[in-house]
Amino acid sequence: MPRSARRKQLLSAAQEVFVAQGYHAAAMDDIAERAGVSKPVLYQHFPGKLELYLALLDTQASALSEGVRAALEGTTDNEQRIHRVLSAYFGFVDRDDHDGAFRLIFESDLVNDPEVRKRVESVTARTMEAVADTVAADTGLSRAEAELLATALTGSAQVVARWWLASDRPVTQDEAITLLESLLWRGISNFPRRDG
Structure with missing residues (x-):
C-alpha cells in the first residue's frame, strides 16, 4: 500500500478508537488492530500515540477551517x-x-x-x-x-x-x-x- 494511503488508513482507524474511547483509554494496540496492521507498521508512521493524535487533530482542524x-x-x-x-x-x-x-x-x-x-x-x-x-x-x-x-x-x-x-x-x-x-x-x- 502506498505510504499516503497507509497513513490515511491509520488516521481513520485512530479516529474511530479515539472518538470511542478518548485519548487516555485508547491504546496503540487497539489502533493497529482496528487498522489491520501490526504495531511496528503503525510506529513506522507515527512515533507515538500523542503524535498520532496531533496528526488527526491537524487533519480535522484543516477540514473545518x-x-x-x-x-x-x-x-x-x-x-x-x-x-x-x-x-x-x-x-x-x-x-x-x-x-x-x-x-x-x-x-x-x-x-x-x-x-x-x-x-x-x-x-x-x-x-x-x-x-x-x-x-x-x-x-x-x-x-x-x-x-x-x-x-x-x-x-x-x-x-x-x-x-x-x-x-x-x-x-x-x-x-x-x-x-x-x-x-x-x-x-x-x-x-x-x-x-x-
Whole structure:
C-alpha cells in the first residue's frame, strides 16, 4: 500500500478508537488492530500515540477551517454567507458517517496538553479570523470590532451545532440552520455594507 494511503488508513482507524474511547483509554494496540496492521507498521508512521493524535487533530482542524473559508468565499451575499458558514459547522458536527471528528477538537480529554490546546485554539482562531476578514471588509469596522462579532457568530455556530447533535437532533438540520441563521442575520445585518 502506498505510504499516503497507509497513513490515511491509520488516521481513520485512530479516529474511530479515539472518538470511542478518548485519548487516555485508547491504546496503540487497539489502533493497529482496528487498522489491520501490526504495531511496528503503525510506529513506522507515527512515533507515538500523542503524535498520532496531533496528526488527526491537524487533519480535522484543516477540514473545518477549509469548510468555513469555502463557505465565505462561495458568495458575496452576506445572508448566504451566514447560511453557508452554519451549514459548514453543522456538516462537520453531523457528517453522514457520523465519525465524531468534532469531538477531537471540541471535546478532547487531552485539552490540557499544550500541543493539543494550541491546535484547538488555532482552529477556533482560524475560523474566527476568516469570518472577521469578511466582516471587516464589508462593514469598515475596526479589526477588534470585527473579531468580536466573528467570535459571536462562529461560537454560536459551534455551540448550537454540538447541542443539536447531543440533543438527538430535536429538529431537522435544515430547520436548525434556518432558526440560527435568522437570529444571527437579524443581528449582523444591523452593520450595513459599506460602498466600495
